[in-house]
Amino acid sequence: MNIIDVSKLVFEYIRRDDEGNVEGITTAIDHVDMEIKQGDFVAVLGHNGSGKSTLAKHLNAILYPSEGTVWVDGKDTQEEENLIPIRKSAGMVFQNPDNQIIGQIVEEDVGFGPENLGVETKQIWERVEESLKAVGMYKYRKKSPNRLSGGQKQRVSIAGVLAMHPKCIILDEPTAMLDPSGRKEVIRAVRALNEVEGITVILITHYMEEVIHADKVYVMDKGRVEMQGTPKEIFAQVDKLRSLRLSVPQVTLLAHELKKSGVALPDGILTTQELIEELKKVR
Amino acid sequence: MPIIVDHLNCIYEAGTAMEVVALSDINLVIPDGQFIGLIGHTGSGKSSLIQHLNGLIKASSGTVYFNGEDIYDEDYDLKKLRSKVGLVFQYPEHQLFEVDVFSDVCYGPKNLGLSKKDVELRAYKALKMVGMDDEYFYQSPFDLSGGQKRRVAIAGVLAMEPEVLILDEPTAGLDPKGRDEILGLIKKLQAETGMTIILVSHSMEDVANYVDRIIVMNGGSVMLDGVPKDVFAHYKELEEVGLAAPAVTYIMQQMKEQGFDVGTDATTIAEARDEILRALGR
Numbered sequence: 001m002n003i004i005d006v007s008k009l010v011f012e013y014i015r016r017d018d019e020g021n022v023e024g025i026t027t028a029i030d031h032v033d034m035e036i037k038q039g040d041f042v043a044v045l046g047h048n049g050s051g052k053s054t055l056a057k058h059l060n061a062i063l064y065p066s067e068g069t070v071w072v073d074g075k076d077t078q079e080e081e082n083l084i085p086i087r088k089s090a091g092m093v094f095q096n097p098d099n100q101i102i103g104q105i106v107e108e109d110v111g112f113g114p115e116n117l118g119v120e121t122k123q124i125w126e127r128v129e130e131s132l133k134a135v136g137m138y139k140y141r142k143k144s145p146n147r148l149s150g151g152q153k154q155r156v157s158i159a160g161v162l163a164m165h166p167k168c169i170i171l172d173e174p175t176a177m178l179d180p181s182g183r184k185e186v187i188r189a190v191r192a193l194n195e196v197e198g199i200t201v202i203l204i205t206h207y208m209e210e211v212i213h214a215d216k217v218y219v220m221d222k223g224r225v226e227m228q229g230t231p232k233e234i235f236a237q238v239d240k241l242r243s244l245r246l247s248v249p250q251v252t253l254l255a256h257e258l259k260k261s262g263v264a265l266p267d268g269i270l271t272t273q274e275l276i277e278e279l280k281k282v283r
Numbered sequence: 284m285p286i287i288v289d290h291l292n293c294i295y296e297a298g299t300a301m302e303v304v305a306l307s308d309i310n311l312v313i314p315d316g317q318f319i320g321l322i323g324h325t326g327s328g329k330s331s332l333i334q335h336l337n338g339l340i341k342a343s344s345g346t347v348y349f350n351g352e353d354i355y356d357e358d359y360d361l362k363k364l365r366s367k368v369g370l371v372f373q374y375p376e377h378q379l380f381e382v383d384v385f386s387d388v389c390y391g392p393k394n395l396g397l398s399k400k401d402v403e404l405r406a407y408k409a410l411k412m413v414g415m416d417d418e419y420f421y422q423s424p425f426d427l428s429g430g431q432k433r434r435v436a437i438a439g440v441l442a443m444e445p446e447v448l449i450l451d452e453p454t455a456g457l458d459p460k461g462r463d464e465i466l467g468l469i470k471k472l473q474a475e476t477g478m479t480i481i482l483v484s485h486s487m488e489d490v491a492n493y494v495d496r497i498i499v500m501n502g503g504s505v506m507l508d509g510v511p512k513d514v515f516a517h518y519k520e521l522e523e524v525g526l527a528a529p530a531v532t533y534i535m536q537q538m539k540e541q542g543f544d545v546g547t548d549a550t551t552i553a554e555a556r557d558e559i560l561r562a563l564g565r
Contacts, residue, residue: 013286044304046458047460047461048428048429048456048457048460049428090508095456149324149325149326173456176456177455177456178325179323179485179489179525179526180324180525180526180527181483181525182324182525183527205515206457206458206459210458242460245458245459246458246459246460247459247462249530249532250488250534250552251530251534254534254552254555254559256551257553257555261556261560261565262565263559263563263565271536272533272534272538273537276537276538277423279538279543279559279563280541283543283563
């Protein structure tokens, strides 16, 4: 079964002027279909304003469709009684760690989610421990979140979602505010959750490098899915991505430039090792 | 005239249990017209340093000279300094507040006490510099796209006609094209006006592509200072402090290890391409 099914999703919002009169209607999501299998690592790319975040907010029922349907773990997001089960199965992590940490101590913050779900105290502490271990933050459990770096804070946010035992985690630009090592820490933690724990990951990002290990990539533009495929298929189309205000990983770009200068290389090279193997052939 | 930072120390909450040394013994000369990249992991002292450069924080000891004058002198006009050293904070679009784009950019120069005509002239010039068309001038800044809002916020600082422009991660949260557009704009401003630029960035690729000089901060001190090539040659030390070299530097390194006769000091895609082509004998 698919963990997430999106069918003919349309989301419109009405723009009003100061007096509340309708000025116009903006279609933020325009007939999007999406099927995400349990355990997949899915990346969503798209320029600012392409509809990525609006789509993400439909996946744990923060927003509801104007038309079409979203099912999370088989449950329709528009049915009110599904709200709590959906928020349990699909957790969300946002861009700014400072906006989503509320506890005075790391372990209290992580326990906040399961506590609100009515989990027993003993179990809460077990969940806090396993979640913090999963993101490599267990030794910081007694610290104040204020004293952590950006990457550490973001991993605490992820642990907070993890403690709710979700089947799926949606991350909306989780690394946008982090330094290089913070970015690496967070992406490593997210990949481990996917590979070791089998949690479905939906990663929204502007960093092309973070996407190369995904099972599937969706590229959004003007509220529509403009491209979809494996990272290799997507990043083979350098010029098309550029026209969508996006880019490709640095090694892919270097291979593309070499190809333009007459070196016979295939499209869609994603890792340095691949590039080196190909260059050995033409040496 | 340059900025000279002389034995600058900054200690927050000195003498308490919360004491933190944010900057220790910083010495820098920043000549006119240079394009500088300031890098360092979160908490390394970058923000503390830039806030000293326009007098927002007073040093615990040491001083900053701007155009030859000590900014901590009793009769020094800090207000003037802040109009000469423009600071664009992270996510500057959060500071937009006026009813339309044009009024927002006018706000800064209006506070300098200029005549209405001069204020409007400066705002017009600043908006043109960041490439905003007239059609946007009377729109609400909140109706613009992310990249456009950021341009308007930068224009607000440019309208003060600063000699030095400091930008704290001006590309955070923008899509790749938006990043290129903002950085291209900054480079153009530097070339056309001769303004000194200090760019705080977490992207090693951006820094390698645009700046003349890199200053690396770590633990409140200057760890490295030099042209991009020299700084990135220390990539192992950079990694130890949570930074890295640009991706292409690692590609060249790995190629050399696997028997290609390539130099490893490339920091941009174009340099790497040319070096590989040379090694392949093309």
